[in-house]
Amino acid sequence: MKHRIIFHIDVNSAYLSWEAAYRLQHGESTDLRNIPSIVGGDESKRHGIVLAKSIPAKKYGILTGESIYSAKQKCPNLTIIPPNYERYMKASSSMVDLLEEYSSYIQRYSIDEVFLDYSYGNEQNFLDIAYEIKERIKKELGFTVNIGIGPNKLLAKMASDFKKPDRVHTLFHYEIEDKMWPLPVDKLFMVGSKTKKKLNGRGVFTIGELAKLDREYIYSWLKKPGLLIWEYANGIENSPVRNIPLPVKSVGNSTTTSYDVDNRKESYMFLLALSEMVGMRIRDLEQSGRVISISLKSHQFHSYSHQKKLDIPTDSTNAIYKTAKKLFDKIWNEEPIRRFSVNISELYSNEFCQLSLLEDYDPREEILDKTIDKIRNRYGYNSVIRSCFLYSGIKPIIGGVVAEEDYPMMSSIF
DNA sequence: TCTGGGGTCCTAGGACCC
């Protein structure tokens, strides 16, 4: 195979930029990008974390993922904007539309990151093309991006993370030593805080120091993940730019409650509200799953989980909920809960599970679920709700990811 | 009113089988 030229296009402070661009286009005069500002969740609902920050906010030391409470301590006159995911999805899609003019080998890696394979373009002009793309996005869509260019996805992604914003960088093999090896080891994709700590503990502080370790040594120490980061540190990575997303392996929803839940009855209601969403989504995919799991986070932030493998795969809201309830009863130790999650995995396409051949199969359940899905999709999620939620103050369906065709899934694999 | 929500993959340990 001939050598490749991969672009990684990364929107600068995506949610914040999109919010800023949207507001300017709708008549606002201040550009959020020029003041200390963040996009963040609702503190009163205990969703108060920083999702994106402006560069001025960054100068106050505000970090993505930290609590808004602490961000405000760092910068008392911080402007805080609630997130609007639909808006971001649209902005992301217009960017993808523009990129598709340049290659049909495009992978939507996350809502704000795209890989583009330029190997089949004119190899001489890839830099010009990258600058053209960057400028067009700025002019036509109103936000800036970084573009990283490399011989594979890993190096392209590392390159796009160099100096920001509004830049184009390259990182080819011959540039690794100068541009990547001096960086702190946790700048490397897949080296998080835990691994950084381990590596530092054995005197490895830069990506270059990791790269020069003995291959067998790192494997015997950190196993597969160790080998992976060692290869990354050496610029070794060869996954394709995926035109078609990998099949979904699990579907789950979770919620942090606005107060600690200390009783079984309300816990069941949250599990039901989440099961409703998981059920809708799995049916939308026309799949069924065999493994149901729940996970709880206590008021003291301790997490624990439990799972159950069913005899046959299911896509029924009631079946998911019944299993979730049983699992909850097995693990709940009466301590107050702040977060519930419900998940379904080991998925099978409905084409291949002939449930109707089973003896205890009741088609009425399936028809009811499907009918309710249709009504909810047409008239809104709250057009049909279970009566137990009436006057309860608890939302009858909880969870995000509206069943859209190819919503880009973020993940730690290329 | 300090700490979200959506995912994937890997490992370790135990059960169970031959």
Add this chain to the structure above:
DNA sequence: TCTGGGGTCCTAGGACCC
């Protein structure tokens, strides 16, 4: 009664990503 050992499946927990 000193105890091998390989394979598979299952489960809980943890690491990482955006």
